[in-house]
Amino acid sequence: MPKNKTLSIPQTFLLYVVIFFALSAILTSGLFLYFEYKSFEKQSKLSKENHIQTQEKLIQNEVDQVIEHIAISRDIRINQVNDILIHRVDQAYLLVENLYRTNKNRYSKEAILQMAREALRPLRSKEIRGDYFMIKTNGEEILYPAHPEIEGTNFLQLPDSPEKAVVQEEIRIALEQGKGFIRGESTSFTANQSFSSPSVIYLRYFKPLDIVLGTGEYIPDIEEDIKKEAIEYIKNIKYGVNQQIFINDTKGNVIVSNTTLYKNGDNIIDFKDAKGFALIRAEIEASKRPNGGFTNFDWPNEANGQIDKNRSFVKAYPEWDWVIGAWFDLSLIEAEINGSIKKMQKTQIRKASTILILIILNHLIILLIFRYLTNKTKKNTTTFIRQLKKAIYSNTNIDKRKLTYSEFHTISDATNRIIEDKQKADEELRKSEMQFKSLFEIAPIMILGVDANKRICLWNKECEKVTGYTLTEVQAMDNPFKILLKHQTDFNDFKTHLSKSNGKFHEYTVINKEKEPRNQFWAAFTSSSDLIIGVGYDTTKLTKTLTELNTTAEKLQEANLTKDKFLSIIAHDLKNPFNAIIGFSDLLSMSYEDLDDETKLDLIKDIQHSAKLNYKLLEKLLEWAMSQSDQIPFNPELLNLQPIIEDSISFASYQANQKKIKIQSSNESGLQIYADDNMLTSLLRNLISNAIKFTPEHGEITIKTEENNQQIKISIKDNGIGMSPENVVKLFRIDTKIQTTGTMDEKGTGLGLLICKEFVDKHQGKIWVESELNKGSNFIMSFPKQSHLSNNVLNKKASLN
Numbered sequence: 001m002p003k004n005k006t007l008s009i010p011q012t013f014l015l016y017v018v019i020f021f022a023l024s025a026i027l028t029s030g031l032f033l034y035f036e037y038k039s040f041e042k043q044s045k046l047s048k049e050n051h052i053q054t055q056e057k058l059i060q061n062e063v064d065q066v067i068e069h070i071a072i073s074r075d076i077r078i079n080q081v082n083d084i085l086i087h088r089v090d091q092a093y094l095l096v097e098n099l100y101r102t103n104k105n106r107y108s109k110e111a112i113l114q115m116a117r118e119a120l121r122p123l124r125s126k127e128i129r130g131d132y133f134m135i136k137t138n139g140e141e142i143l144y145p146a147h148p149e150i151e152g153t154n155f156l157q158l159p160d161s162p163e164k165a166v167v168q169e170e171i172r173i174a175l176e177q178g179k180g181f182i183r184g185e186s187t188s189f190t191a192n193q194s195f196s197s198p199s200v201i202y203l204r205y206f207k208p209l210d211i212v213l214g215t216g217e218y219i220p221d222i223e224e225d226i227k228k229e230a231i232e233y234i235k236n237i238k239y240g241v242n243q244q245i246f247i248n249d250t251k252g253n254v255i256v257s258n259t260t261l262y263k264n265g266d267n268i269i270d271f272k273d274a275k276g277f278a279l280i281r282a283e284i285e286a287s288k289r290p291n292g293g294f295t296n297f298d299w300p301n302e303a304n305g306q307i308d309k310n311r312s313f314v315k316a317y318p319e320w321d322w323v324i325g326a327w328f329d330l331s332l333i334e335a336e337i338n339g340s341i342k343k344m345q346k347t348q349i350r351k352a353s354t355i356l357i358l359i360i361l362n363h364l365i366i367l368l369i370f371r372y373l374t375n376k377t378k379k380n381t382t383t384f385i386r387q388l389k390k391a392i393y394s395n396t397n398i399d400k401r402k403l404t405y406s407e408f409h410t411i412s413d414a415t416n417r418i419i420e421d422k423q424k425a426d427e428e429l430r431k432s433e434m435q436f437k438s439l440f441e442i443a444p445i446m447i448l449g450v451d452a453n454k455r456i457c458l459w460n461k462e463c464e465k466v467t468g469y470t471l472t473e474v475q476a477m478d479n480p481f482k483i484l485l486k487h488q489t490d491f492n493d494f495k496t497h498l499s500k501s502n503g504k505f506h507e508y509t510v511i512n513k514e515k516e517p518r519n520q521f522w523a524a525f526t527s528s529s530d531l532i533i534g535v536g537y538d539t540t541k542l543t544k545t546l547t548e549l550n551t552t553a554e555k556l557q558e559a560n561l562t563k564d565k566f567l568s569i570i571a572h573d574l575k576n577p578f579n580a581i582i583g584f585s586d587l588l589s590m591s592y593e594d595l596d597d598e599t600k601l602d603l604i605k606d607i608q609h610s611a612k613l614n615y616k617l618l619e620k621l622l623e624w625a626m627s628q629s630d631q632i633p634f635n636p637e638l639l640n641l642q643p644i645i646e647d648s649i650s651f652a653s654y655q656a657n658q659k660k661i662k663i664q665s666s667n668e669s670g671l672q673i674y675a676d677d678n679m680l681t682s683l684l685r686n687l688i689s690n691a692i693k694f695t696p697e698h699g700e701i702t703i704k705t706e707e708n709n710q711q712i713k714i715s716i717k718d719n720g721i722g723m724s725p726e727n728v729v730k731l732f733r734i735d736t737k738i739q740t741t742g743t744m745d746e747k748g749t750g751l752g753l754l755i756c757k758e759f760v761d762k763h764q765g766k767i768w769v770e771s772e773l774n775k776g777s778n779f780i781m782s783f784p785k786q787s788h789l790s791n792n793v794l795n796k797k798a799s800l801n
Contacts, residue, residue, distance in 0.1 A: 052311070052330070052333060054382070055240075055311075055328040056311070056313060058239065058240070058326075058328070059313045059326035059327060060315075060326075061386065062245060063245070063292065063313055063315050063324050063325060063326050065389075065390075066233075066237065066245055066324055067315060067317055067324060068393075069230070069233060069393065070226070070230045070317060072394075073226055073229060073230060073233075074223075074226050074319075077222060077229075078200075078222060081128060081217050081222055082181070082200070082202070084125065084128055085128070085130075085181075085216065088202075088215050089179075089202050089203065089204050089213055090204070091441075092120055092132055092204075092213050092215075093204045093206060093213055094442070096116040096120075096206050096211075096213060099112055099116050100112050100116075100206075100209060103115065104208070112209065113142065113209050116134070117142055117143045120132040120134065120143060120213075122145075123461075123465075125215075129217060129218075129221055131144075131145040131146050131215065132145070132213065132215050133145075133213075133215065134211055135170065135171070135212050136210060136211055136212075137171050137175060137205075137210050137212065139154045139155050139157065139164075139167055139168075140152065140153070155167040166182075169182055170182060170201070170203055170214065171212060173203065174205035174212040175205060179202070179205065180202070180203065181201065182201040182203070183199070183201075198218070198219040199217065199218045199219055200216055200219060200222075201214055201215070201216035223319075231247075231255065231256055234247060234324075239326065240328060243258070243326065244256075245258070245325070245326050246258040247325070248268065248283070248322075248325075249320075249321050249323065250284055250322075250323060251267070251321070252267050252268050252269025252271075252284070253265070253267050255322060260302060261300075268280050269281065273299055274298040274299065274300055274307045275298045277297055277298070279295065279297045283295050283312065283323060283325060284314075284323055286314050287314040287316040287324075287325075288316055292313060292316070293313070293314060294311055294313050295311070295312050295314065296309065296311050296330070297310055297311075297312065298310070308330070308331040308332075309329070309330040309331050310327050310328065311327065311328060312326065312327035313325060313326055313327070380408060383403060384398075384411070387399060387402065387403075388415065391415065391416075391419055392419075395423055395426075396419070397416045397419060398412040398415055398416055400413075441460055441461050442461070443460060444462060445462060445535055445537045446460065446462045446466060446520075446534075446535070446536040446537065446538065447460045447462070447533065447534070447535055447536075448460070448463055448534045448536075449531050449532065449533055449534070450498060450531070450532040450534065451530075451532075452530055454498075455475070456471070456474050456475060456480060457475075458531075458533075459471035466512065466520075467510065467512045467513060468513025468514055469512075481494055481495075484510050484511060485508060485509070486508075486509040486510065487509060490508045493508070497522070497524055500524070501524040501526040501532055502524070503524070503525055504523055505522065505523045506521065507521050508520055508521075508522060518540045519538070519539045519540050520536050520537065520538050520539065520540075521537055522534055522536035523535050523536070581607050584603045584606050584607045588600060588604070588607075634762055635676055635677075636674055636675055636763065637674070637675075637676075637677070638673075638674055639674075639675060640670070640671075640672055641667065641673045641705060641712070641714075642667050642669065642670075642671065644680055644681055645665055645667060645684060645703055645705075646665070648681060648684035648685050648688055649663050649665060649688065649703070651688075652688045652689055652692060656692050659692065659697045659699070659743070659744065660697050660698050661692055661698070661699045661700065661701060662699075662700050663688070663701045663702075663703065664703070665702075665704075666702070666703070666704050666705075667703070667704070667705045671707060671712070673712050673783055675763055675783060676759075676762070676763070679759040680759075682759060683756055683760065684716075686752045686753075686755065686756050687716045687756065687779050687781075688701065688703070688716060690752060690779070691716055691717075691720065691777070691779070692718075693743070694718065694720040694721050694722075694742055694743060695718045695719065695720035695776075696721070696743045697743070699718060699720055700718070700719050701716065701718045702715075702716075703715070703716050704717070711765075711782045711785060712782070713780060713781065714780070714783075715778055715779065715780045715781075716778070716779045717776065717777070717779075718776045718777055718778075719775075720743065720776050721743065721773070721774060721776075722771045722772050722773045722775045722776050722777055723769070723772075723773065724773050728769055728771055731753055732753055732754065732756075760781055763783050763784070764784055765783040765784065767779070767780070767781045768780055
């Protein structure tokens with residue numbers, strides 16, 4: 001029987017050491033693999049959660065950026081609309097102010113108001129849809145191009161009108177502040193109906209004409225423009241693996257689709273995922289939370305047809321009732337994590353079966369260190385990229401406090417400097433563009449630009465106003481200059497003028513859109529960008545004005561000559577009585593002692609008679625002069641005609657009784673006339689006195705009144721000596737005088753009938769005579785009724801009052 005082999009102490013120690021190290025190695029390996037597995041399992045779960053959180057933050061950030069972009073775009077657009085409204089109303093104000101300043105001494109305010117209305121009516125804007133409107137502070141609508149049928153309507157006098165409150169507010173702001181915005185519900189209307197819509201209106205008060213100028217834009221139109229811009233922006237956003245933002249509204253209508261299962265415009269409120277989950281309704285509910293919400297759903301993979309687990313984030317944009325969302329695929333994350341676990345398991349088995357476990361462990365430690373560093377670097381890189389995107393989109397600086405590495409700090413500093421420089425450049429560019437645009441559009445001269453291809457690329461508002469053509473219409477023409485220039489020689493000269501561009505002005509005849517010839521002067525300049533700039537001004541109105549001034553000057557000269565002739569006649573009439581006064585007074589003075597009392601009394605009576613004639617002539621001349629210079633008050637009112645006629649007959653009774661003349665009156669009882677009391681009384685007394693003068697003893701004078709729908713007639717008829725046709729045409733004229741004495745040799749001044757005509761003209765009436773020699777005369781006056789008087793008479797009465 002063999003003996004048991006014994007080991008030496010060294011060998012035993014060595015064996016135990018080997019066993020210890022073997023067991024230690026096995027135990028250490030087992031424990032390492034166990035803890036490594038647990039650590040990896042925990043790390044895998046944490047990595048999955050972190051990855052999901054990262055994806056959640058990514059899609060949440062994408063959605064927040066979209067909403068932030070919409071809000072910023074919306075604010076910018078609204079501010080742009082406000083600036084455009086102010087700019088347009090300021091332009092209209094300058095136009096009306098210029099019309100008033102250049103025409104206030106030649107035309108009435110009403111005429112200037114008509115000019116302003118017709119000047120503003122055709123003006124349109126490319127940036128907004130609102131037209132100009134113009135109202136008086138009494139509520140009368142003067143200009144409303146979209147619905148001209150309501151022009152002339154006074155909304156303040158319409159108690160049931162829905163527009164009354166808007167007009168009241170516009171007038172209140174105009175009178176209290178001079179200019180300002182109105183935001184709220186604005187009413188637009190047609191002949192059959194009206195509707196209200198939120199709007200913004202800007203207006204200014206032009207005090208000299210007592211009018212409010214303004215224009216506006218409906219807020220739904222602004223919002224619609226912003227929506228279209230936002231949708232185009234969102235369609236181009238990509239993130240992840242060709243993933244796209246989606247938008248639905250709260251009623252389930254698709255605004256922006258990111259799948260082929262439905263398209264834009266479809267209603268998917270009842271749409272369900274692969275497992276029957278009411279996805280759209282759930283997303284609408286999640287979007288109502290203050291910070292949005294997440295939703296899990298199963299969705300068919302459009303590439304391989306499999307059902308993938310997905311997670312979406314949605315957030316509401318309540319201003320438009322939009323639900324804006326983004327999503328990511330959970331299945332891809334789970335597949336990635338599971339693959340990593342299997343790979344780790346195989347790696348650990350290989351580590352356990354090899355004697356190089358310590359080396360592998362060292363490598364694993366190094367790998368873990370590098371993995372840690374990589375994750376940290378990746379986290380810093382992700383933070384930096386997110387902040388960089390935010391800085392670019394919002395034009396703000398990067399916050400360096402969230403970054404660990406100094407390299408990122410250096411890059412952030414450089415990026416911040418670039419962003420600050422960009423902000424300054426953007427602001428300068430914006431100011432420059434606004435200044436150029438304002439100067440270009442409101443310039444009172446015509447400005448056009450021609451590029452190297454002889455194509456018109458610039459065309460300001462003054463060009464559009466004068467020619468009637470817009471830039472689009474001009475660019476659509478094959479040869480616009482050939483159409484605009486009237487003569488072939490002008491066209492040839494203009495081509496030469498453009499090629500030289502020496503800045504000298506040349507005159508041309510231009511045909512506008514209405515086929516009207518316009519006189520214009522044009523000069524051409526070459527810019528640094530090889531753009532030929534044409535500058536011109538229209539002289540048509542100036543030429544017309546000069547012609548009208550010449551015509552007016554001729555008429556004034558003719559009127560002065562006529563008045564000179566009249567004054568020579570009056571001087572002659574004054575001279576004869578003065579000659580009599582001087583002659584009789586000289587005779588009385590020189591031969592006073594030689595003359596008997598009876599002769600002296602006769603001379604004194606002759607002097608008195610001549611002095612009275614002169615006094616009456618001067619009195620009539622003064623009354624006529626006052627009527628010419630509008631110094632006689634004119635206050636028309638509704639009068640009872642019969643008492644005035646009776647009072648005038650009573651006034652003339654003494655003169656009539658001297659010649660035993662009978663005055664009869666056949667008037668309608670209660671007849672009323674709209675006239676100035678003093679002027680009407682003067683008219684009747686003058687004409688009755690004139691009739692008595694040319695009626696023989698025992699004659700008859702008849703005063704008759706007639707009324708119809710439009711006017712009232714008063715006739716004063718006598719059976720006196722009458723007039724020849726030659727004398728009839730000379731009546732009521734300042735440059736002629738009829739040398740006719742009364743039936744008892746009564747003398748006349750010739751001014752009575754002139755004054756009568758002036759007074760009748762002030763009432764917008766007419767006066768004429770029907771007469772034959774030896775058959776008497778009939779002087780007839782017609783006065784319009786109050787409802788047929790023009791605004792000139794009514795306004796004049798109001799101004800005098």
